[in-house]
Amino acid sequence: MAIIDLANPTRFLGFVRRVLPFMAALTIVLFAFGLYRTMGSPDDYQQGATVKIMYIHVPTAWLSMMCWGVMSVAALGTLVWRHPLADVAGKAATPIGAAFTFICLVTGSLWGRPTWGTYWVWDARLTSMLVLFLLYLGVLALYWTAEDPGRGSRAAAILTLVGAINIPIIKFSVEYWNTLHQPASLFRKGGSAIDPSILWPLLIMAGAFTLLFFTLHLAAMRNEILRRRVRTMRLMQAQEQRA
Amino acid sequence: MNLGPHADFIVASFAVTVFVVAVLVAWVTLDYSGLRRILGDLEERGVTRRSRRAGKDER
Numbered sequence: 001m002a003i004i005d006l007a008n009p010t011r012f013l014g015f016v017r018r019v020l021p022f023m024a025a026l027t028i029v030l031f032a033f034g035l036y037r038t039m040g041s042p043d044d045y046q047q048g049a050t051v052k053i054m055y056i057h058v059p060t061a062w063l064s065m066m067c068w069g070v071m072s073v074a075a076l077g078t079l080v081w082r083h084p085l086a087d088v089a090g091k092a093a094t095p096i097g098a099a100f101t102f103i104c105l106v107t108g109s110l111w112g113r114p115t116w117g118t119y120w121v122w123d124a125r126l127t128s129m130l131v132l133f134l135l136y137l138g139v140l141a142l143y144w145t146a147e148d149p150g151r152g153s154r155a156a157a158i159l160t161l162v163g164a165i166n167i168p169i170i171k172f173s174v175e176y177w178n179t180l181h182q183p184a185s186l187f188r189k190g191g192s193a194i195d196p197s198i199l200w201p202l203l204i205m206a207g208a209f210t211l212l213f214f215t216l217h218l219a220a221m222r223n224e225i226l227r228r229r230v231r232t233m234r235l236m237q238a239q240e241q242r243a
Numbered sequence: 244m245n246l247g248p249h250a251d252f253i254v255a256s257f258a259v260t261v262f263v264v265a266v267l268v269a270w271v272t273l274d275y276s277g278l279r280r281i282l283g284d285l286e287e288r289g290v291t292r293r294s295r296r297a298g299k300d301e302r
Contacts, residue, residue, distance in 0.1 A: 226275070232292060236292075
C-alpha cells in the first residue's frame with residue numbers, strides 16, 4: 001500500500017487497526033526498558049537523584065514542540081489542500097500536545113524547587129513554554145466550541161500557524177536571553193555534554209515517549225474519523241425523518 | 244534505590260506523568276468504545292453512510 005492511499009479515511013482506519021496493537025506493545029516494552037535504565041542510572045554530581053526528573057521532563061518538552069510541528073503541517077494541509085484527514089490529524093494531536101506540555105511544566109517546576117530554590121521564574125524559557133501551553137488550550141477551545149466544525153477547524157489551523165512562531169523562541173530562549181534554565185546540552189555545537197550513563201536512558205525514554213505520542217495520535221485520529229461518521233449519519237437520519 | 248533528600252519531588256514528578264498518561268489512554272479507549280457503540284446503534288436502525296449505500300447499489 002502506497003502512503004498516498006492512507007489519505008483515504010477508510011484505508012487509514014484499516015491501517016490503524018493493523019499497526020496500533022504493535023505500536024502499543026512496543027511502547028510498553030520501550031517504557032519498561034527505559035524505566036529500568038532510569039532506575040539504574042547514576043545520580044548527578046551536583047543535582048543528586050533529582051536528575052531522574054530529567055528522564056520525563058526533557059522528552060515531554062521535546063514532544064510538546066514536536067507535536068506543535070505536526071499540528072502546523074496538518075494546519076497547512078487544512079488551509080491549503082483542505083484535506084479532511086489533515087484536519088483530523090491536527091484536532092487529534094492538540095489534547096495530546098497539551099498534556100505533554102502540562103507534564104513538562106509541572107515536572108520542570110518540581111525539578112526547579114530543589115535545583116534553583118524556586119518553583120517558577122518568569123524567564124524566557126519558562127514563560128515561552130507557558131505561552132505554548134496556553135496556545136494549546138486556545139486551539140482546543142476553537143475546536144471544541146465552534147458551532148460550525150469547518151469554521152472552527154480553519155480558525156484552529158490559523159492559530160496553529162501563528163503559534164508556530166513560538167517554537168524557535170522556546171528553542172533559542174536559553175541562548176538569546178539570560179535565564180535560570182540551563183542551555184541545550186544535547187543538540188548543541190560540539191556534540192552532547194551529557195555522560196553516556198545518563199544520555200542512553202534519556203534517549204530510550206525519549207523514544208518511548210515519542211512512540212507513545214504516535215500511538216495515541218493514531219488512536220485519536222481513528223476516533224475523530226468515527227466521530228465524523230457518527231455526525232454524518234445523524235444528519236442523514238434527521239434529513240430522512242424530515243423528508 | 245535511594246532517592247535522597249528530594250525524593251518527594253522525584254516521586255511527585257513521576258506520579259503526575261503516570262496520571263496524565265493514564266488519563267490520555269483512558270480518553271482514547273473510552274472514546275473509541277463509545278463511538279463504536281453509537282455507530283452500531285445507528286447501523287442497527289438502518290442508517291448508513293452515502294458511500295456504503297452507493298456500494299450496495301452497485302452490487
